Structures are given as C-alpha cells and as structure tokens.
Amino acid sequence: MIQHNGGGIVLQVDIKSSKPIYKQIMDQIKEGVVKGVFQPGDKLPSVRELSTMLTINPNTVSKAYQELEREGAIETRRGRGTFIVENYKPQADPDRLGQLNDLLKKVVVEAYYLGLSKKELKQMLADLYAKLGGARL
Amino acid sequence: MIQHNGGGIVLQVDIKSSKPIYKQIMDQIKEGVVKGVFQPGDKLPSVRELSTMLTINPNTVSKAYQELEREGAIETRRGRGTFIVENYKPQADPDRLGQLNDLLKKVVVEAYYLGLSKKELKQMLADLYAKLGGARL
Amino acid sequence: MIQHNGGGIVLQVDIKSSKPIYKQIMDQIKEGVVKGVFQPGDKLPSVRELSTMLTINPNTVSKAYQELEREGAIETRRGRGTFIVENYKPQADPDRLGQLNDLLKKVVVEAYYLGLSKKELKQMLADLYAKLGGARL
Amino acid sequence: MIQHNGGGIVLQVDIKSSKPIYKQIMDQIKEGVVKGVFQPGDKLPSVRELSTMLTINPNTVSKAYQELEREGAIETRRGRGTFIVENYKPQADPDRLGQLNDLLKKVVVEAYYLGLSKKELKQMLADLYAKLGGARL
C-alpha cells in the first residue's frame, strides 16, 4: 500500500530568493528524505497539487521533479504520480564527490572570513547532523 | 613596501564551467588568502592585466573585484591599485552566518546521497583544513 | 487444438520505466514470437488475466493488444480470445521500413557516442541474432 | 579561432511527427557530428537564432541544448554561446550500453516483422555506416 504524506507537507518557497525556485524545491525534498519527513515509497504531491500549494507555475515544479529523478532521488510512475525512491543505493560518483569537496572547501573559506574557528565549524557540522536526524546518518 | 604577487599569479578559470567566471575568481582569491598564497597587503593584478592573463572580459574581473571589496576581502586605493586587505577583522554577520549554515546543510544532505558517513565527511573536512593551511585556521 | 501458454507466461513490466507499459508488453510479445516462446496459434492471456497477473490497468493491456492487432502480429477471435497470428506474412511497408532505418541510424549514432567501433556494433548485432534464435532469423 | 558553421545549417523539424521536437533537434545535431557536418569546437546557432530558423519556441531549442549538454555532446560557455564539445571522450556507460542493446534488439525484432533477413539487416547497417561517414566510424 502506498504511503501518502497527506496534508502534512512542509515545503515552502521564497520567491524573492536568488536561489531558483526549482532548486529550493529540490533541496527541501532531499533534506526531507534525510530528515525522514519523506520515507522511501512515499507519494509526493502531484505537479498540479504542489504548484497550487506553493502558488507557483506547474512547469517549475515539473522541472524540480525531473531533476530529482535524474539524480535518482525520486521516480515517476506513468499516470500514477511521483514517489520517493524505494531502494536508493548511493553510488560514489567521482564527479559529484569532487563537487561535494569543492562545496565543503567553500564552506571552510567562508568560515574563515566569518571568523569561525575550526572548532566552531566542526560544532556547526555536528549540530546539523544532530538536527537532521541522528539515526539515519 | 608593497608586495607584488607579480607574474606568479596562479588564478585560472574554466569558461565551460557552470559557475560564473566572476565567482570563480572570487573563490580563488579568497582561497588564496586562506592558503597564504595571497598575503595581506599584496597587490592584485589590475583589471586589465588579469583580464588579459585569463583572456576574459574586463567587466568580469571588475565585477569580481567589486564583490570582493563589498565583502571586505580586498580594497582599492585610488590610483594605486587593488590590494588584499591589511587587517581583516571578521564580523559575525548573521546573514552570512545563516548562508554558511545553509551551505553546510547542503553538504550534509549531498553527502548522504553520495553514501558518505558522518565520519567520512568529518574526515573530508579535516583533510581540507590540513590542505588549506593548518596555521591560519 | 489450441495451445495455451498457460501459467508459464514470462511477461513482466517495469512500472518505473520511462517506456510506456503498453509498449513494454508489445515489445515483449513480439520478442517472444521471434524467440519462439510464443508459437503461431498460441492463445494469449485475456486482457483481464494479464492485467491481473501484471497488476496493471486493463486498459493498458487492451491498448497493447489493439496495437499488436493493427500491426498484424496477433488476432482476436470473437468470443474465443486473442492469438498469435497463424500465417504471418511480412509485407514490406515503406513507412515501417523507413522507421526501421531511422531506428538503426540512431543506433549507429549512439554507438559512436559510446565509443563502439563498427566492428563492435556488428558483433552486438550478431550476438543478438544468436540469442534471439538462430533458426527463425 | 572559433569555427562558425555559418549559414549552412541543415537542421529541420517536423511539427507533425510524434517524436518530440527537442529530440528531433538532438538527434540531428548528434547525427551531424557523426557525419562531420559539425566539427568539434563549432559554434551552434544561438537559442534565439535556431528558434527563429525553425519557427519554434526558444524554450524548445533550449531544452534540446540542455539535454545535449548533459549527454556531453555540446557545451555552453556563459554569455558566448553553445559549442560542439572539443575533446569528446566516449565513456562506456553500462546503462547507456544496455539501452543501446535494447534498441538494437528492437531493430532485430522489427526487421523480422518486416520480413528482412539477417543478411538484409546487416546490409542496411553497412549502408548506414557508409552514408554517415566511413572515416570517423
């Protein structure tokens, strides 16, 4: 039986942000999976539903879903809807690993410019792990 | 006395990258400062010099310098050129701190999707600190 | 006497695939005929049976059967069921021949992009002929 | 120096086809590369130019270009335009290899239904190789 996330969807979008809306959606869904708010097999709101909920254009939602599918995080079943992938197997893609390293490097550099010590940044990381969900990670 | 980084500049850009060129420049200069490749007071190449060196549009270099100045990382002395700021004092800007947290959160989420454990990510962070320059950080 | 493929049907569909389910069914039945898994005159499962077996919508099976009938691969005998055509005579439809050529052209182009040499592609073709059933082809 | 394909672009599109327009564009550009009509480093028409030439919507061209970039066939340089990739290195992606095999299997099955013998299909393949460009393949 298909689990339905029901009315408790927590997605929200900031129209004014410089981050593209479709990326905001992507990041929130992926974060939701890490947090456990979305479980494997969960049905996501349909393109129309979500676009109505967020008062944005359906195409924008569609783009977010398509990108997420390409990343292997969600999957669409024709005529039925879009779902969190059931058995996600992380593959150590060297490209994405390099991008992650670059991103983390940027974090370190920014931390320096904000006056954060190594210790403080490590603490920030630990806090995030605690907040996102200690069990899964 | 003014130190000139001279011909030994190590900046390089990838015009094929999806990351804007001006941001590539910004990130490399800031990383160079953290690494110690650029020292406080060092003179940066002029807009014209750098744009010629990198065969890119002068406006692009200009934009990078303007943004860096806004962030307080470099300063322009009228008629004399652009320099790495002498006595950079990090201020704990709440906005930028929030952005840093978001960036790090994204790192954690991506790490999950790449199958990296908390331990592995912490190690990656430690490696970066070691590589960027243990002394300063 | 009517041969019944019975419970030994080997059809299966992937509801996550981007290929429409009705096309998956069509392709598998046609492949089954080429392989000899389905013999001329064999009775196919009823729409209702197959849709139950595959847990898909009956309309989807119906569409697959209709298309196959249009192509002349199967035939419906009123009140008796659906059968693999007895004496299939290929007609050299210019349209379908053109489509086949286009499909093969696409294969050649894709092979180039995957780094497959002409020789390797020819070998792939030979392997497929061997695997699908040397006798009939 | 950048080679410009000039006015001799040969792309064309069939609005009535069931094949999506963006895929028609993709296939034609990839075929053009194999044929040598497009050389590595060649500039493609801009999104606006091509959409005007083909009297289709810019978004449709954009989608084709983005997909091609994802496949590694072309690359966009910010603010400058879109180019055939300079040093394309085919990587033997197992997924895409499997898809190619499926496509070729479909060709074999269709050939059977059209009454083409193994010999005739091999000849069709040989003809395509001859036509697309013996040198490169």
Add this chain to the structure above:
DNA sequence: GTGGTCTAGACCACA
C-alpha cells in the same frame, strides 16, 4: 548578445 528561469496556459499520451 547569450543562455537560464519563470509564468500562464494549452494539448496530449498514458494509466
């Protein structure tokens, strides 16, 4: 000038 993002809305294939 160039591509990227987004809106508003239509039509279609599929299940």
Add this chain to the structure above:
DNA sequence: GTGGTCTAGACCACA
C-alpha cells in the same frame, strides 16, 4: 488524474 511537451513571452545574470 498524472506527468510530458510546447507555445508565447517576460525578466535576469553573465560576459
């Protein structure tokens, strides 16, 4: 009902 494709057109970041 569901996502996929496409149009027409706006605005923006980047070079």
